[in-house]
Amino acid sequence: MERARKAEDKERRAQEILDAAEALALEGGWADVTVAAVAAQAGVAKGTVFLYFSTREALGLALLERALEGWFAEVRARLQRARGTLTSAGVARTLSDSLRDRRLMIELLSILGSQLEANVDEATARGFKERLMARLIAAGAALESAVPHLPPGGGLRFLLQMDALVIGLWQMSSPAPVVARLLEEPHLKPMKVDFARELTASLRALLDGSLRKEATP
Numbered sequence: 001m002e003r004a005r006k007a008e009d010k011e012r013r014a015q016e017i018l019d020a021a022e023a024l025a026l027e028g029g030w031a032d033v034t035v036a037a038v039a040a041q042a043g044v045a046k047g048t049v050f051l052y053f054s055t056r057e058a059l060g061l062a063l064l065e066r067a068l069e070g071w072f073a074e075v076r077a078r079l080q081r082a083r084g085t086l087t088s089a090g091v092a093r094t095l096s097d098s099l100r101d102r103r104l105m106i107e108l109l110s111i112l113g114s115q116l117e118a119n120v121d122e123a124t125a126r127g128f129k130e131r132l133m134a135r136l137i138a139a140g141a142a143l144e145s146a147v148p149h150l151p152p153g154g155g156l157r158f159l160l161q162m163d164a165l166v167i168g169l170w171q172m173s174s175p176a177p178v179v180a181r182l183l184e185e186p187h188l189k190p191m192k193v194d195f196a197r198e199l200t201a202s203l204r205a206l207l208d209g210s211l212r213k214e215a216t217p
Helices: 002-028 035-042 046-052 056-081 088-098 103-110 122-146 154-173 177-182 195-215
Strands: none
Touching: 002 035, 002 046, 002 056, 002 103, 035 046, 035 056, 056 088, 056 103, 056 122, 088 195, 103 154, 122 154, 154 195
16 A cells, blocks of 8 residues: 555656646747756756656656647547548548647657657657557547548558658748748748648648548559
8 A cells, every 4th residue: 555655656746747847848848948947847856857757858758648648539539429420621620620739749749759769768768659559559540430441550550641741840830930020021921831721731631642542443
């Protein structure tokens, strides 16, 4: 019983540290989050943060995993409610809408390979990848149920392709302030990217292409 309470206390403290990191990241972006600031926000010593997360990147990875867990749960629920009734346009809108209020998750996804996974140990990286794979499989199955013509495994592959689209479009739609001002000029405005609109259109095109390919004899 004592061991269980200690485990619960440890999990609660880890979640409090993650809550602090999330609050800071939502306020100013992950790039401005420091371990010292997270410790102050959580009301703990800086060394305490490192007891739970060995590096700043490990903290960011844990924050991303928590965000992904919530997003996958939402997506599976949405797709299961509409099983077999959604068109490719409907699926594209559903997925795009699910990202509307998940700026931090997308920001962390965009630096996953280049930063977050670059300074964690193998056990941390393996745990993250294996849990992510399990969630991708479950969400891919829900997607295949919602779009019956997707081939087996097509849902998971689509989600991986979606990840690439999300990262690319997010970076294009979030330019530096000086560039954002330039893109308001009439002759440059065609280069301005609306994240939600372009993602919806791209996901629909991707799904339509998959369905046409599946229908080809």
